[in-house]
Amino acid sequence: MTTPPINARFAALVLGVDSHGLAAVRALNQAGVPTYALDKDTSLPGARSNQFRRLFSTPSFEAADLLPVLRQVRQQLSAYDEVALMAMNDRQVEVIGRHQAAVTADYRVAWIDQADTILRLQRKNELETHSRQHGLNYPRTVQFDSPGDANLAMSMRFPMIIKPVRPLSSFKTQMAANPADLDRWLQRYQADLPILGQEFIAGDDRAIYFGALLLERGRLLFGMTGRKLASYPPSRGQTTVAETVDEPQVLQLTQQFFAGLRLSGPVSLELKRAPDGSFWVIEPTVGRTDFWVGLCIGAGFNQPLMEFQLATGQPVTMPTRTEGCTWYDSERDPTAYPRLALNNRCLRPLNHRQVFSYLHSSDWRPAIHAVGRRLRSVVLWSF
Structure with a gap:
Protein backbone atom coordinates (compact mmCIF):
# COMPACT_ATOMS: atom_id res chain seq x y z
CA MET A 1 0.00 0.00 0.00
CA GLN A 122 -19.30 -7.40 24.00
CA ARG A 123 -21.86 -9.25 26.09
CA LYS A 124 -22.23 -12.77 24.81
CA ASN A 125 -25.84 -13.03 25.97
CA GLU A 126 -26.74 -10.38 23.37
CA LEU A 127 -25.36 -12.31 20.41
CA GLU A 128 -28.09 -14.89 19.82
CA THR A 129 -30.82 -12.28 19.38
CA HIS A 130 -28.60 -10.04 17.27
CA SER A 131 -27.47 -12.91 15.02
CA ARG A 132 -30.97 -14.22 14.41
CA GLN A 133 -32.29 -10.71 13.71
CA HIS A 134 -29.60 -10.39 11.05
CA GLY A 135 -30.40 -13.76 9.49
CA LEU A 136 -27.36 -15.67 10.76
CA ASN A 137 -27.18 -19.09 12.40
CA TYR A 138 -26.37 -19.13 16.11
CA PRO A 139 -25.89 -22.27 18.23
CA ARG A 140 -28.69 -23.25 20.61
CA THR A 141 -27.88 -21.46 23.86
CA VAL A 142 -28.91 -21.37 27.52
CA GLN A 143 -27.88 -18.91 30.24
CA PHE A 144 -26.89 -20.09 33.72
CA ASP A 145 -27.35 -17.46 36.43
CA SER A 146 -26.54 -19.59 39.48
CA PRO A 147 -24.24 -22.58 40.16
CA GLY A 148 -27.26 -24.87 40.54
CA ASP A 149 -28.69 -24.16 37.08
CA ALA A 150 -27.22 -27.17 35.26
CA ASN A 151 -30.75 -28.66 35.02
CA LEU A 152 -31.64 -25.87 32.54
CA ALA A 153 -29.60 -27.79 29.95
CA MET A 154 -31.64 -31.01 30.23
CA SER A 155 -32.99 -30.65 26.69
CA MET A 156 -29.65 -29.55 25.22
CA ARG A 157 -27.29 -31.69 23.19
CA PHE A 158 -23.85 -32.45 24.65
CA PRO A 159 -20.95 -31.77 24.40
CA MET A 160 -21.53 -28.15 25.31
CA ILE A 161 -19.22 -25.13 25.19
CA ILE A 162 -19.53 -22.83 28.18
CA LYS A 163 -18.29 -19.23 28.23
CA PRO A 164 -18.76 -16.24 30.56
CA VAL A 165 -21.15 -13.48 29.50
CA ARG A 166 -18.69 -10.77 30.56
CA PRO A 167 -15.47 -10.48 28.55
CA LEU A 168 -12.12 -11.31 30.15
CA SER A 169 -13.49 -13.24 33.09
CA SER A 170 -11.35 -15.88 34.79
CA PHE A 171 -11.74 -18.28 31.86
CA LYS A 172 -12.43 -18.03 28.13
CA THR A 173 -14.20 -21.32 27.35
CA GLN A 174 -14.60 -24.83 28.72
CA MET A 175 -16.11 -27.99 27.29
CA ALA A 176 -18.79 -29.88 29.24
CA ALA A 177 -19.02 -33.44 28.00
CA ASN A 178 -22.20 -34.28 29.99
CA PRO A 179 -24.57 -32.79 32.63
CA ALA A 180 -22.32 -33.84 35.52
CA ASP A 181 -19.37 -32.11 33.84
CA LEU A 182 -21.49 -28.98 33.34
CA ASP A 183 -22.48 -28.93 37.02
CA ARG A 184 -18.82 -29.20 38.02
CA TRP A 185 -17.84 -26.22 35.82
CA LEU A 186 -20.70 -24.04 37.11
CA GLN A 187 -19.66 -24.74 40.69
CA ARG A 188 -16.05 -23.95 39.90
CA TYR A 189 -16.74 -20.72 38.01
CA GLN A 190 -19.65 -19.35 40.03
CA ALA A 191 -17.76 -16.05 40.49
CA ASP A 192 -18.00 -15.61 36.68
CA LEU A 193 -21.78 -16.06 36.46
CA PRO A 194 -23.81 -15.52 34.35
CA ILE A 195 -22.37 -18.15 32.02
CA LEU A 196 -23.65 -19.27 28.63
CA GLY A 197 -23.88 -22.86 27.47
CA GLN A 198 -23.93 -23.57 23.74
CA GLU A 199 -24.37 -26.77 21.80
CA PHE A 200 -21.04 -27.63 20.19
CA ILE A 201 -20.85 -27.32 16.41
CA ALA A 202 -18.90 -30.32 15.14
CA GLY A 203 -15.52 -29.65 13.57
CA ASP A 204 -11.92 -28.94 14.51
CA ASP A 205 -9.92 -25.71 14.44
CA ARG A 206 -9.75 -25.66 10.64
CA ALA A 207 -13.53 -25.30 10.51
CA ILE A 208 -13.30 -21.87 12.22
CA TYR A 209 -13.23 -18.89 9.85
CA PHE A 210 -13.23 -15.15 10.41
CA GLY A 211 -13.95 -11.97 8.53
CA ALA A 212 -11.97 -8.83 9.40
CA LEU A 213 -13.40 -5.45 8.39
CA LEU A 214 -12.52 -1.78 8.65
CA LEU A 215 -15.68 0.33 8.80
CA GLU A 216 -16.44 4.04 8.67
CA ARG A 217 -19.89 4.82 10.10
CA GLY A 218 -21.04 1.43 8.92
CA ARG A 219 -19.55 1.73 5.44
CA LEU A 220 -17.11 -1.00 4.47
CA LEU A 221 -13.68 0.41 3.68
CA PHE A 222 -11.91 -2.93 3.37
CA GLY A 223 -12.30 -6.56 4.41
CA MET A 224 -10.51 -9.89 4.25
CA THR A 225 -11.07 -13.43 5.42
CA GLY A 226 -9.00 -16.09 7.13
CA ARG A 227 -9.29 -19.27 9.12
CA LYS A 228 -7.71 -20.93 12.10
CA LEU A 229 -5.23 -23.72 11.61
CA ALA A 230 -4.68 -24.26 15.35
CA SER A 231 -5.74 -22.87 18.71
CA TYR A 232 -5.03 -23.45 22.35
CA PRO A 233 -6.86 -25.21 23.88
CA PRO A 234 -7.72 -27.04 20.61
CA SER A 235 -11.13 -26.32 19.04
CA ARG A 236 -12.17 -23.80 21.68
CA GLY A 237 -9.22 -21.59 22.57
CA GLN A 238 -7.31 -18.60 21.30
CA THR A 239 -5.87 -18.77 17.78
CA THR A 240 -2.23 -19.85 17.61
CA VAL A 241 -1.93 -20.35 13.83
CA ALA A 242 -4.07 -18.69 11.15
CA GLU A 243 -3.98 -18.26 7.39
CA THR A 244 -5.62 -15.98 4.86
CA VAL A 245 -8.28 -17.62 2.68
CA ASP A 246 -10.61 -16.44 -0.03
CA GLU A 247 -14.10 -17.10 1.38
CA PRO A 248 -16.64 -14.63 -0.07
CA GLN A 249 -19.48 -16.12 2.00
CA VAL A 250 -17.59 -15.47 5.26
CA LEU A 251 -16.98 -11.87 4.20
CA GLN A 252 -20.64 -11.45 3.27
CA LEU A 253 -21.87 -12.94 6.57
CA THR A 254 -19.49 -10.69 8.51
CA GLN A 255 -20.87 -7.61 6.75
CA GLN A 256 -24.39 -8.92 7.38
CA PHE A 257 -23.71 -9.22 11.12
CA PHE A 258 -22.57 -5.58 11.39
CA ALA A 259 -25.10 -4.12 8.93
CA GLY A 260 -26.97 -1.05 10.15
CA LEU A 261 -24.82 -0.46 13.25
CA ARG A 262 -22.87 2.54 11.89
CA LEU A 263 -19.69 1.36 13.58
CA SER A 264 -16.27 2.81 12.80
CA GLY A 265 -12.89 1.15 13.13
CA PRO A 266 -11.85 -2.52 13.09
CA VAL A 267 -14.37 -5.31 13.69
CA SER A 268 -14.29 -9.02 13.05
CA LEU A 269 -16.57 -12.03 13.25
CA GLU A 270 -15.64 -15.63 13.96
CA LEU A 271 -17.80 -18.30 12.33
CA LYS A 272 -17.67 -22.09 12.31
CA ARG A 273 -18.45 -24.19 9.28
CA ALA A 274 -20.54 -27.21 10.24
CA PRO A 275 -20.12 -30.56 8.44
CA ASP A 276 -23.12 -29.69 6.22
CA GLY A 277 -21.36 -26.52 5.01
CA SER A 278 -23.49 -24.04 6.97
CA PHE A 279 -21.80 -21.24 8.92
CA TRP A 280 -22.59 -20.51 12.57
CA VAL A 281 -21.69 -17.36 14.52
CA ILE A 282 -19.17 -17.92 17.30
CA GLU A 283 -18.43 -14.36 18.43
CA PRO A 284 -17.55 -10.87 17.19
CA THR A 285 -14.63 -8.66 18.15
CA VAL A 286 -15.52 -4.98 18.43
CA GLY A 287 -13.74 -1.80 19.52
CA ARG A 288 -10.31 -3.22 18.70
CA THR A 289 -8.33 -5.36 16.33
CA ASP A 290 -8.28 -9.09 16.97
CA PHE A 291 -5.36 -10.96 18.52
CA TRP A 292 -4.34 -12.23 15.07
CA VAL A 293 -4.07 -8.69 13.63
CA GLY A 294 -0.54 -9.63 12.55
CA LEU A 295 -2.16 -11.82 9.89
CA CYS A 296 -4.01 -8.82 8.45
CA ILE A 297 -0.93 -6.61 8.61
CA GLY A 298 1.26 -9.26 7.00
CA ALA A 299 -1.26 -9.72 4.20
CA GLY A 300 -1.23 -5.96 3.43
CA PHE A 301 -4.34 -4.88 5.38
CA ASN A 302 -2.91 -2.45 7.95
CA GLN A 303 -5.87 -2.26 10.33
CA PRO A 304 -4.00 -0.34 13.09
CA LEU A 305 -2.95 2.41 10.68
CA MET A 306 -6.46 2.72 9.26
CA GLU A 307 -7.96 2.80 12.78
CA PHE A 308 -5.48 5.55 13.75
CA GLN A 309 -6.35 7.59 10.67
CA LEU A 310 -10.08 7.27 11.30
CA ALA A 311 -9.65 8.32 14.94
CA THR A 312 -7.66 11.41 14.05
CA GLY A 313 -9.75 12.43 11.04
CA GLN A 314 -7.04 11.85 8.44
CA PRO A 315 -7.45 10.31 4.98
CA VAL A 316 -7.51 6.53 5.29
CA THR A 317 -4.81 4.53 3.54
CA MET A 318 -6.52 1.85 1.47
CA PRO A 319 -4.72 -1.43 0.75
CA THR A 320 -3.78 -1.75 -2.89
CA ARG A 321 -3.59 -5.55 -2.71
CA THR A 322 -3.32 -8.40 -0.24
CA GLU A 323 -1.17 -11.51 -0.35
CA GLY A 324 -1.39 -14.96 1.16
CA CYS A 325 -0.11 -15.03 4.72
CA THR A 326 0.29 -17.50 7.60
CA TRP A 327 0.56 -16.08 11.12
CA TYR A 328 1.95 -17.78 14.23
CA ASP A 329 1.42 -16.91 17.88
CA SER A 330 4.92 -17.95 18.88
CA GLU A 331 4.22 -16.79 22.44
CA ARG A 332 1.63 -19.50 23.22
CA ASP A 333 2.90 -22.13 20.82
CA PRO A 334 6.59 -21.68 19.88
CA THR A 335 6.65 -25.05 18.09
CA ALA A 336 3.77 -24.22 15.71
CA TYR A 337 5.95 -23.15 12.78
CA PRO A 338 8.39 -26.09 12.84
CA ARG A 339 5.44 -28.50 13.08
CA LEU A 340 3.68 -26.96 10.09
CA ALA A 341 6.92 -26.72 8.10
CA LEU A 342 7.66 -30.37 8.83
CA ASN A 343 4.14 -31.46 7.88
CA ASN A 344 4.34 -29.48 4.61
CA ARG A 345 7.98 -30.43 4.00
CA CYS A 346 8.98 -26.86 3.19
CA LEU A 347 10.11 -23.66 4.91
CA ARG A 348 7.20 -21.70 3.41
CA PRO A 349 4.10 -23.70 4.46
CA LEU A 350 0.98 -23.20 2.33
CA ASN A 351 3.12 -21.12 -0.06
CA HIS A 352 2.34 -18.03 2.02
CA ARG A 353 4.33 -15.27 3.59
CA GLN A 354 5.24 -16.37 7.14
CA VAL A 355 4.59 -13.88 9.98
CA PHE A 356 5.56 -14.36 13.63
CA SER A 357 4.43 -12.53 16.74
CA TYR A 358 7.96 -11.68 17.93
CA LEU A 359 10.42 -12.28 15.08
CA HIS A 360 10.80 -9.20 12.85
CA SER A 361 13.63 -8.16 10.54
CA SER A 362 13.94 -4.63 11.96
CA ASP A 363 13.06 -5.42 15.60
CA TRP A 364 15.02 -8.38 16.93
CA ARG A 365 15.07 -7.75 20.66
CA PRO A 366 11.53 -9.02 21.46
CA ALA A 367 12.29 -12.36 19.79
CA ILE A 368 15.63 -12.70 21.58
CA HIS A 369 14.01 -11.88 24.91
CA ALA A 370 11.14 -14.31 24.26
CA VAL A 371 13.58 -17.13 23.49
CA GLY A 372 15.53 -16.32 26.66
CA ARG A 373 12.37 -16.41 28.77
CA ARG A 374 11.35 -19.73 27.23
CA LEU A 375 14.77 -21.28 27.87
CA ARG A 376 14.76 -20.07 31.48
CA SER A 377 11.32 -21.53 32.08
CA VAL A 378 12.39 -24.89 30.60
CA VAL A 379 15.50 -24.97 32.78
CA LEU A 380 13.55 -24.07 35.93
CA TRP A 381 10.85 -26.64 35.11
CA SER A 382 13.46 -29.37 34.65
CA PHE A 383 14.68 -28.79 38.20
Whole structure:
Protein backbone atom coordinates (compact mmCIF):
# COMPACT_ATOMS: atom_id res chain seq x y z
CA MET A 1 0.00 0.00 0.00
CA THR A 2 1.10 3.58 -0.57
CA THR A 3 1.06 5.48 2.70
CA PRO A 4 0.38 9.24 2.54
CA PRO A 5 2.56 11.53 4.69
CA ILE A 6 1.66 11.24 8.37
CA ASN A 7 0.79 14.50 10.11
CA ALA A 8 3.36 14.90 12.90
CA ARG A 9 0.75 16.69 15.04
CA PHE A 10 -0.92 13.32 15.62
CA ALA A 11 0.33 10.34 17.65
CA ALA A 12 -0.92 6.93 18.80
CA LEU A 13 -0.98 5.35 22.26
CA VAL A 14 -1.27 1.55 22.17
CA LEU A 15 -2.59 -0.13 25.32
CA GLY A 16 -0.28 -3.09 25.74
CA VAL A 17 2.94 -4.57 24.41
CA ASP A 18 1.94 -8.23 24.43
CA SER A 19 2.33 -9.85 21.02
CA HIS A 20 -0.96 -8.26 19.89
CA GLY A 21 0.06 -4.75 20.96
CA LEU A 22 3.53 -5.26 19.53
CA ALA A 23 2.04 -6.01 16.10
CA ALA A 24 0.04 -2.77 16.24
CA VAL A 25 3.05 -0.75 17.44
CA ARG A 26 5.18 -2.04 14.58
CA ALA A 27 2.48 -1.42 11.97
CA LEU A 28 1.99 2.17 13.13
CA ASN A 29 5.66 3.04 13.55
CA GLN A 30 6.65 1.67 10.17
CA ALA A 31 3.94 3.80 8.58
CA GLY A 32 5.53 6.88 10.15
CA VAL A 33 3.15 7.35 13.07
CA PRO A 34 4.70 8.66 16.32
CA THR A 35 3.84 5.66 18.47
CA TYR A 36 3.78 5.25 22.25
CA ALA A 37 2.73 2.30 24.39
CA LEU A 38 1.37 1.68 27.87
CA ASP A 39 1.51 -1.56 29.86
CA LYS A 40 1.37 -2.90 33.39
CA ASP A 41 4.09 -5.49 32.70
CA THR A 42 7.33 -4.01 31.45
CA SER A 43 9.05 -7.43 31.53
CA LEU A 44 7.20 -8.60 28.39
CA PRO A 45 9.29 -9.29 25.27
CA GLY A 46 7.39 -6.50 23.49
CA ALA A 47 8.74 -4.01 26.02
CA ARG A 48 12.16 -4.49 24.37
CA SER A 49 10.89 -3.28 21.01
CA ASN A 50 12.58 -0.40 19.19
CA GLN A 51 9.32 0.54 17.48
CA PHE A 52 7.77 2.85 20.08
CA ARG A 53 9.10 6.19 21.29
CA ARG A 54 8.36 5.50 24.93
CA LEU A 55 6.73 2.83 27.08
CA PHE A 56 4.59 4.20 29.90
CA SER A 57 3.56 2.14 32.92
CA THR A 58 0.22 1.60 34.67
CA PRO A 59 -0.52 -0.43 37.83
CA SER A 60 -3.38 -2.17 35.99
CA PHE A 61 -5.86 -1.71 33.16
CA GLU A 62 -8.78 -1.39 35.56
CA ALA A 63 -10.57 1.97 35.40
CA ALA A 64 -9.41 3.16 38.84
CA ASP A 65 -5.77 2.85 37.77
CA LEU A 66 -5.95 3.39 34.02
CA LEU A 67 -7.94 6.63 33.84
CA PRO A 68 -5.59 8.77 35.96
CA VAL A 69 -2.56 7.29 34.18
CA LEU A 70 -4.08 8.17 30.81
CA ARG A 71 -4.54 11.76 32.00
CA GLN A 72 -0.89 11.94 33.10
CA VAL A 73 0.38 10.38 29.87
CA ARG A 74 -1.60 12.84 27.78
CA GLN A 75 0.01 15.72 29.65
CA GLN A 76 3.40 14.30 28.73
CA LEU A 77 2.29 14.07 25.09
CA SER A 78 1.01 17.65 25.04
CA ALA A 79 3.15 18.47 22.01
CA TYR A 80 0.63 16.56 19.88
CA ASP A 81 -2.69 18.09 18.88
CA GLU A 82 -4.41 14.68 18.84
CA VAL A 83 -3.50 11.28 20.29
CA ALA A 84 -5.40 8.19 19.14
CA LEU A 85 -6.06 5.68 21.91
CA MET A 86 -6.01 2.06 20.72
CA ALA A 87 -7.31 -0.77 22.91
CA MET A 88 -5.89 -4.29 22.63
CA ASN A 89 -8.34 -6.30 24.73
CA ASP A 90 -12.02 -6.35 25.68
CA ARG A 91 -11.52 -5.05 29.22
CA GLN A 92 -9.78 -1.96 27.86
CA VAL A 93 -12.62 -1.43 25.38
CA GLU A 94 -15.12 -1.75 28.22
CA VAL A 95 -13.28 0.83 30.37
CA ILE A 96 -13.05 3.29 27.47
CA GLY A 97 -16.70 2.80 26.57
CA ARG A 98 -17.97 3.21 30.12
CA HIS A 99 -15.82 6.27 30.79
CA GLN A 100 -15.98 7.87 27.39
CA ALA A 101 -16.34 11.46 28.66
CA ALA A 102 -13.13 11.24 30.68
CA VAL A 103 -11.23 9.46 27.90
CA THR A 104 -12.31 11.69 25.01
CA ALA A 105 -11.31 14.81 26.91
CA ASP A 106 -7.74 13.75 26.06
CA TYR A 107 -7.83 11.13 23.32
CA ARG A 108 -9.47 10.25 20.03
CA VAL A 109 -11.10 6.83 19.68
CA ALA A 110 -12.31 5.64 16.27
CA TRP A 111 -15.51 3.96 17.52
CA ILE A 112 -16.48 6.16 20.46
CA ASP A 113 -19.67 7.62 18.92
CA GLN A 114 -21.14 4.08 18.98
CA ALA A 115 -19.79 3.08 22.39
CA ASP A 116 -23.17 1.81 23.60
CA THR A 117 -23.40 -0.57 20.64
CA ILE A 118 -19.83 -1.75 21.20
CA LEU A 119 -20.54 -2.48 24.88
CA ARG A 120 -23.74 -4.33 24.00
CA LEU A 121 -21.99 -6.57 21.47
CA GLN A 122 -19.30 -7.40 24.00
CA ARG A 123 -21.86 -9.25 26.09
CA LYS A 124 -22.23 -12.77 24.81
CA ASN A 125 -25.84 -13.03 25.97
CA GLU A 126 -26.74 -10.38 23.37
CA LEU A 127 -25.36 -12.31 20.41
CA GLU A 128 -28.09 -14.89 19.82
CA THR A 129 -30.82 -12.28 19.38
CA HIS A 130 -28.60 -10.04 17.27
CA SER A 131 -27.47 -12.91 15.02
CA ARG A 132 -30.97 -14.22 14.41
CA GLN A 133 -32.29 -10.71 13.71
CA HIS A 134 -29.60 -10.39 11.05
CA GLY A 135 -30.40 -13.76 9.49
CA LEU A 136 -27.36 -15.67 10.76
CA ASN A 137 -27.18 -19.09 12.40
CA TYR A 138 -26.37 -19.13 16.11
CA PRO A 139 -25.89 -22.27 18.23
CA ARG A 140 -28.69 -23.25 20.61
CA THR A 141 -27.88 -21.46 23.86
CA VAL A 142 -28.91 -21.37 27.52
CA GLN A 143 -27.88 -18.91 30.24
CA PHE A 144 -26.89 -20.09 33.72
CA ASP A 145 -27.35 -17.46 36.43
CA SER A 146 -26.54 -19.59 39.48
CA PRO A 147 -24.24 -22.58 40.16
CA GLY A 148 -27.26 -24.87 40.54
CA ASP A 149 -28.69 -24.16 37.08
CA ALA A 150 -27.22 -27.17 35.26
CA ASN A 151 -30.75 -28.66 35.02
CA LEU A 152 -31.64 -25.87 32.54
CA ALA A 153 -29.60 -27.79 29.95
CA MET A 154 -31.64 -31.01 30.23
CA SER A 155 -32.99 -30.65 26.69
CA MET A 156 -29.65 -29.55 25.22
CA ARG A 157 -27.29 -31.69 23.19
CA PHE A 158 -23.85 -32.45 24.65
CA PRO A 159 -20.95 -31.77 24.40
CA MET A 160 -21.53 -28.15 25.31
CA ILE A 161 -19.22 -25.13 25.19
CA ILE A 162 -19.53 -22.83 28.18
CA LYS A 163 -18.29 -19.23 28.23
CA PRO A 164 -18.76 -16.24 30.56
CA VAL A 165 -21.15 -13.48 29.50
CA ARG A 166 -18.69 -10.77 30.56
CA PRO A 167 -15.47 -10.48 28.55
CA LEU A 168 -12.12 -11.31 30.15
CA SER A 169 -13.49 -13.24 33.09
CA SER A 170 -11.35 -15.88 34.79
CA PHE A 171 -11.74 -18.28 31.86
CA LYS A 172 -12.43 -18.03 28.13
CA THR A 173 -14.20 -21.32 27.35
CA GLN A 174 -14.60 -24.83 28.72
CA MET A 175 -16.11 -27.99 27.29
CA ALA A 176 -18.79 -29.88 29.24
CA ALA A 177 -19.02 -33.44 28.00
CA ASN A 178 -22.20 -34.28 29.99
CA PRO A 179 -24.57 -32.79 32.63
CA ALA A 180 -22.32 -33.84 35.52
CA ASP A 181 -19.37 -32.11 33.84
CA LEU A 182 -21.49 -28.98 33.34
CA ASP A 183 -22.48 -28.93 37.02
CA ARG A 184 -18.82 -29.20 38.02
CA TRP A 185 -17.84 -26.22 35.82
CA LEU A 186 -20.70 -24.04 37.11
CA GLN A 187 -19.66 -24.74 40.69
CA ARG A 188 -16.05 -23.95 39.90
CA TYR A 189 -16.74 -20.72 38.01
CA GLN A 190 -19.65 -19.35 40.03
CA ALA A 191 -17.76 -16.05 40.49
CA ASP A 192 -18.00 -15.61 36.68
CA LEU A 193 -21.78 -16.06 36.46
CA PRO A 194 -23.81 -15.52 34.35
CA ILE A 195 -22.37 -18.15 32.02
CA LEU A 196 -23.65 -19.27 28.63
CA GLY A 197 -23.88 -22.86 27.47
CA GLN A 198 -23.93 -23.57 23.74
CA GLU A 199 -24.37 -26.77 21.80
CA PHE A 200 -21.04 -27.63 20.19
CA ILE A 201 -20.85 -27.32 16.41
CA ALA A 202 -18.90 -30.32 15.14
CA GLY A 203 -15.52 -29.65 13.57
CA ASP A 204 -11.92 -28.94 14.51
CA ASP A 205 -9.92 -25.71 14.44
CA ARG A 206 -9.75 -25.66 10.64
CA ALA A 207 -13.53 -25.30 10.51
CA ILE A 208 -13.30 -21.87 12.22
CA TYR A 209 -13.23 -18.89 9.85
CA PHE A 210 -13.23 -15.15 10.41
CA GLY A 211 -13.95 -11.97 8.53
CA ALA A 212 -11.97 -8.83 9.40
CA LEU A 213 -13.40 -5.45 8.39
CA LEU A 214 -12.52 -1.78 8.65
CA LEU A 215 -15.68 0.33 8.80
CA GLU A 216 -16.44 4.04 8.67
CA ARG A 217 -19.89 4.82 10.10
CA GLY A 218 -21.04 1.43 8.92
CA ARG A 219 -19.55 1.73 5.44
CA LEU A 220 -17.11 -1.00 4.47
CA LEU A 221 -13.68 0.41 3.68
CA PHE A 222 -11.91 -2.93 3.37
CA GLY A 223 -12.30 -6.56 4.41
CA MET A 224 -10.51 -9.89 4.25
CA THR A 225 -11.07 -13.43 5.42
CA GLY A 226 -9.00 -16.09 7.13
CA ARG A 227 -9.29 -19.27 9.12
CA LYS A 228 -7.71 -20.93 12.10
CA LEU A 229 -5.23 -23.72 11.61
CA ALA A 230 -4.68 -24.26 15.35
CA SER A 231 -5.74 -22.87 18.71
CA TYR A 232 -5.03 -23.45 22.35
CA PRO A 233 -6.86 -25.21 23.88
CA PRO A 234 -7.72 -27.04 20.61
CA SER A 235 -11.13 -26.32 19.04
CA ARG A 236 -12.17 -23.80 21.68
CA GLY A 237 -9.22 -21.59 22.57
CA GLN A 238 -7.31 -18.60 21.30
CA THR A 239 -5.87 -18.77 17.78
CA THR A 240 -2.23 -19.85 17.61
CA VAL A 241 -1.93 -20.35 13.83
CA ALA A 242 -4.07 -18.69 11.15
CA GLU A 243 -3.98 -18.26 7.39
CA THR A 244 -5.62 -15.98 4.86
CA VAL A 245 -8.28 -17.62 2.68
CA ASP A 246 -10.61 -16.44 -0.03
CA GLU A 247 -14.10 -17.10 1.38
CA PRO A 248 -16.64 -14.63 -0.07
CA GLN A 249 -19.48 -16.12 2.00
CA VAL A 250 -17.59 -15.47 5.26
CA LEU A 251 -16.98 -11.87 4.20
CA GLN A 252 -20.64 -11.45 3.27
CA LEU A 253 -21.87 -12.94 6.57
CA THR A 254 -19.49 -10.69 8.51
CA GLN A 255 -20.87 -7.61 6.75
CA GLN A 256 -24.39 -8.92 7.38
CA PHE A 257 -23.71 -9.22 11.12
CA PHE A 258 -22.57 -5.58 11.39
CA ALA A 259 -25.10 -4.12 8.93
CA GLY A 260 -26.97 -1.05 10.15
CA LEU A 261 -24.82 -0.46 13.25
CA ARG A 262 -22.87 2.54 11.89
CA LEU A 263 -19.69 1.36 13.58
CA SER A 264 -16.27 2.81 12.80
CA GLY A 265 -12.89 1.15 13.13
CA PRO A 266 -11.85 -2.52 13.09
CA VAL A 267 -14.37 -5.31 13.69
CA SER A 268 -14.29 -9.02 13.05
CA LEU A 269 -16.57 -12.03 13.25
CA GLU A 270 -15.64 -15.63 13.96
CA LEU A 271 -17.80 -18.30 12.33
CA LYS A 272 -17.67 -22.09 12.31
CA ARG A 273 -18.45 -24.19 9.28
CA ALA A 274 -20.54 -27.21 10.24
CA PRO A 275 -20.12 -30.56 8.44
CA ASP A 276 -23.12 -29.69 6.22
CA GLY A 277 -21.36 -26.52 5.01
CA SER A 278 -23.49 -24.04 6.97
CA PHE A 279 -21.80 -21.24 8.92
CA TRP A 280 -22.59 -20.51 12.57
CA VAL A 281 -21.69 -17.36 14.52
CA ILE A 282 -19.17 -17.92 17.30
CA GLU A 283 -18.43 -14.36 18.43
CA PRO A 284 -17.55 -10.87 17.19
CA THR A 285 -14.63 -8.66 18.15
CA VAL A 286 -15.52 -4.98 18.43
CA GLY A 287 -13.74 -1.80 19.52
CA ARG A 288 -10.31 -3.22 18.70
CA THR A 289 -8.33 -5.36 16.33
CA ASP A 290 -8.28 -9.09 16.97
CA PHE A 291 -5.36 -10.96 18.52
CA TRP A 292 -4.34 -12.23 15.07
CA VAL A 293 -4.07 -8.69 13.63
CA GLY A 294 -0.54 -9.63 12.55
CA LEU A 295 -2.16 -11.82 9.89
CA CYS A 296 -4.01 -8.82 8.45
CA ILE A 297 -0.93 -6.61 8.61
CA GLY A 298 1.26 -9.26 7.00
CA ALA A 299 -1.26 -9.72 4.20
CA GLY A 300 -1.23 -5.96 3.43
CA PHE A 301 -4.34 -4.88 5.38
CA ASN A 302 -2.91 -2.45 7.95
CA GLN A 303 -5.87 -2.26 10.33
CA PRO A 304 -4.00 -0.34 13.09
CA LEU A 305 -2.95 2.41 10.68
CA MET A 306 -6.46 2.72 9.26
CA GLU A 307 -7.96 2.80 12.78
CA PHE A 308 -5.48 5.55 13.75
CA GLN A 309 -6.35 7.59 10.67
CA LEU A 310 -10.08 7.27 11.30
CA ALA A 311 -9.65 8.32 14.94
CA THR A 312 -7.66 11.41 14.05
CA GLY A 313 -9.75 12.43 11.04
CA GLN A 314 -7.04 11.85 8.44
CA PRO A 315 -7.45 10.31 4.98
CA VAL A 316 -7.51 6.53 5.29
CA THR A 317 -4.81 4.53 3.54
CA MET A 318 -6.52 1.85 1.47
CA PRO A 319 -4.72 -1.43 0.75
CA THR A 320 -3.78 -1.75 -2.89
CA ARG A 321 -3.59 -5.55 -2.71
CA THR A 322 -3.32 -8.40 -0.24
CA GLU A 323 -1.17 -11.51 -0.35
CA GLY A 324 -1.39 -14.96 1.16
CA CYS A 325 -0.11 -15.03 4.72
CA THR A 326 0.29 -17.50 7.60
CA TRP A 327 0.56 -16.08 11.12
CA TYR A 328 1.95 -17.78 14.23
CA ASP A 329 1.42 -16.91 17.88
CA SER A 330 4.92 -17.95 18.88
CA GLU A 331 4.22 -16.79 22.44
CA ARG A 332 1.63 -19.50 23.22
CA ASP A 333 2.90 -22.13 20.82
CA PRO A 334 6.59 -21.68 19.88
CA THR A 335 6.65 -25.05 18.09
CA ALA A 336 3.77 -24.22 15.71
CA TYR A 337 5.95 -23.15 12.78
CA PRO A 338 8.39 -26.09 12.84
CA ARG A 339 5.44 -28.50 13.08
CA LEU A 340 3.68 -26.96 10.09
CA ALA A 341 6.92 -26.72 8.10
CA LEU A 342 7.66 -30.37 8.83
CA ASN A 343 4.14 -31.46 7.88
CA ASN A 344 4.34 -29.48 4.61
CA ARG A 345 7.98 -30.43 4.00
CA CYS A 346 8.98 -26.86 3.19
CA LEU A 347 10.11 -23.66 4.91
CA ARG A 348 7.20 -21.70 3.41
CA PRO A 349 4.10 -23.70 4.46
CA LEU A 350 0.98 -23.20 2.33
CA ASN A 351 3.12 -21.12 -0.06
CA HIS A 352 2.34 -18.03 2.02
CA ARG A 353 4.33 -15.27 3.59
CA GLN A 354 5.24 -16.37 7.14
CA VAL A 355 4.59 -13.88 9.98
CA PHE A 356 5.56 -14.36 13.63
CA SER A 357 4.43 -12.53 16.74
CA TYR A 358 7.96 -11.68 17.93
CA LEU A 359 10.42 -12.28 15.08
CA HIS A 360 10.80 -9.20 12.85
CA SER A 361 13.63 -8.16 10.54
CA SER A 362 13.94 -4.63 11.96
CA ASP A 363 13.06 -5.42 15.60
CA TRP A 364 15.02 -8.38 16.93
CA ARG A 365 15.07 -7.75 20.66
CA PRO A 366 11.53 -9.02 21.46
CA ALA A 367 12.29 -12.36 19.79
CA ILE A 368 15.63 -12.70 21.58
CA HIS A 369 14.01 -11.88 24.91
CA ALA A 370 11.14 -14.31 24.26
CA VAL A 371 13.58 -17.13 23.49
CA GLY A 372 15.53 -16.32 26.66
CA ARG A 373 12.37 -16.41 28.77
CA ARG A 374 11.35 -19.73 27.23
CA LEU A 375 14.77 -21.28 27.87
CA ARG A 376 14.76 -20.07 31.48
CA SER A 377 11.32 -21.53 32.08
CA VAL A 378 12.39 -24.89 30.60
CA VAL A 379 15.50 -24.97 32.78
CA LEU A 380 13.55 -24.07 35.93
CA TRP A 381 10.85 -26.64 35.11
CA SER A 382 13.46 -29.37 34.65
CA PHE A 383 14.68 -28.79 38.20
